[in-house]
Amino acid sequence: MKYALVGVTCLVLILAFVLGSNYYKDQQAQKYGFMAAENAKLFVRDHSPTLGSDDAKVYLVEFMDPACETCAVFAPFVKKIMADNPGKIKLVLRYAPFHDGADNFVKILEAARMQGKYWETLDVMFKTQNIWASHHNYQPERLWEVLPGAGVDIEQIKKDMHDPAIAKIIEQDMADVKTLNVQKTPGYFVNGKPLKTFGQKQLYQLIQSELDAKYRK
């Protein structure tokens, strides 16, 4: 009797928790869906770097930070999904440099974009992250050693990264981060739908469900 009472209470509590969190996440998803319909600009700004065809019907918006380790882990995964679905997915990168000093790396990346080497630089940054951003111990001077691998002019980057236009981009992105309640990086939205639980499998399923919806076989 006693065991049953405690056991049933446990189950009820766990059930309440699961139902509560599902309810909350559905509410959030609806809210974001509404935001996406009302104000697409929140997700894709004119300044946002994009990859993939303009005709793509699935927009994958990623809030990221070049110094974020998980973003680096997800990058090849996202690339693979895009390669598997050519022309159907458009990747939009947004910045969410949460850690102190992380915005400097966004500035470097944006400065490289002025030289037309955006994706090459991002690739090098992700691949060499353990050298210059090991456990959030940022060492920008070590980044200068590896960046030539992306074919960029380092001296020019050092000048361009302080361009106020770049600071403005970060400011706008951080404002959208707040509106969209992005708490962690990478933060994903697929056609405005947020990733409810974090993980590669979950991201894959979310993208796949949007692909199925937009490209009916």
Place this chain on the structure above:
Amino acid sequence: MIQPDKTTNTNWTLLFLCWLLVSVSAMISIFFSSVLDYVPCVLCWYQRIFLFPLIFIFAAGLFPTFDRSVIKYALPLTIAGGLTALYHTLLYAGIIPENIQPCSQGVSCTEKYIELFGFVSIPMMSFFAFSALVTLLIILKRRTSK
């Protein structure tokens, strides 16, 4: 068959209530941090440290029958948790000035997340829960020491 007398039954129910209160509190706490993504501040973490083990201590005291020694083990945790919650509530309300608070990095302990009915903050809920636990345990202590 041993016939459980009425007093033991009431004691068991009181302890069960303690366990229920602790479980619900822990669940709400985890809901705030994992589902609503409220990042717990340092003081919240101290209160959680005092709160979470109580689930298992109370549960252990419920079986196979009510064990009064559970009071001895649970009281220090509840009192410590209650004091931390009291400090946190006062800090949050601005009665203790913020500049002496220990959380300079990460989330501020006075960060506003939710306020039920306009004034019940998270630290206040924690304080209510710990106070209720201390009260229940003292009642149990009185009942069993006769």
